[in-house]
């Protein structure tokens with residue numbers, strides 16, 4: 701049997717008030733929604749997987765291989781943050797190109813991939829523009845274009861469709877799912893939107909207070925009444 705695409709084995713990390721410990725595993729090609737209250741540790745979990753944070757103890761394995769000591773660029777992951785995704789002093793084309801090769805040694809085929817990625821997020825013709833001249837939603841779409849163009853096996857998305865408006869968010873979500881199928885990528889995405897989670901994901905990780913308090917199927921998840929953390933998160937009273 702193939703190794704899972706991602707495994708967190710008692711991964712511990714502490715910062716500020718957060719003392720986190722995460723254990724979970726996901727098969728290749730799966731889409732997981734990470735849900736939970738603000739400050740629960742959702743972004744921290746993604747940053748640990750991407751290698752922007754290092755665990756105090758425990759092991760992170762990607763496709764069966766320990767990656768604790770590997771830098772983000774060596775892990776085969778692509779991450780889209782809530783913001784600050786782009787280099788402000790570089791134009792949009794270069795920002796995406798750097799995702800394909802940090803030294804920007806791109807041949808004609810790679811530059812065509814950059815243009816194709818811009819087209820797919822409906823930003824054809826934006827290549828020469830600087831990030832500051834784009835709206836927040838347009839910048840977010842550039843970040844998605846860069847992640848999509850990279851074709852990495854693990855896609856980590858931190859509220860990537862926030863601020864796009866419902867129609868565009870739905871378009872980007874469906875584009876993300878198409879690209880996942882094309883590349884066969886595994887996706888872990890933080891979202892606060894139950895509809896987005898239902899549309900995109902098969903599984904849920906519910907994070908609360910630095911712990912995974914539910915690791916479950918998305919089917920019927922929001923209707924469950926046995927999870928006090930979920931009741932609170934959704935604003936349902938215990939008696940309703």
Ligand SMILES: Nc1ncnc2c1ncn2[C@@H]1O[C@H](COP(=O)(O)OP(=O)(O)OP(=O)(O)O)[C@@H](O)[C@H]1O
Nearest residue numbers: 715716717718736737738739740741742743744745
């Ligand atoms: N560098 C840091 N210094 C101090 N505290 C930090 C640092 N980074 C994160 N934290 C704290 O760790 C906790 C978890 O943060 P994290 O960003 O993972 O939460 P989150 O679940 O993604 O929240 P949100 O939904 O609001 O984005 C928060 O309380 C945050 O203030």
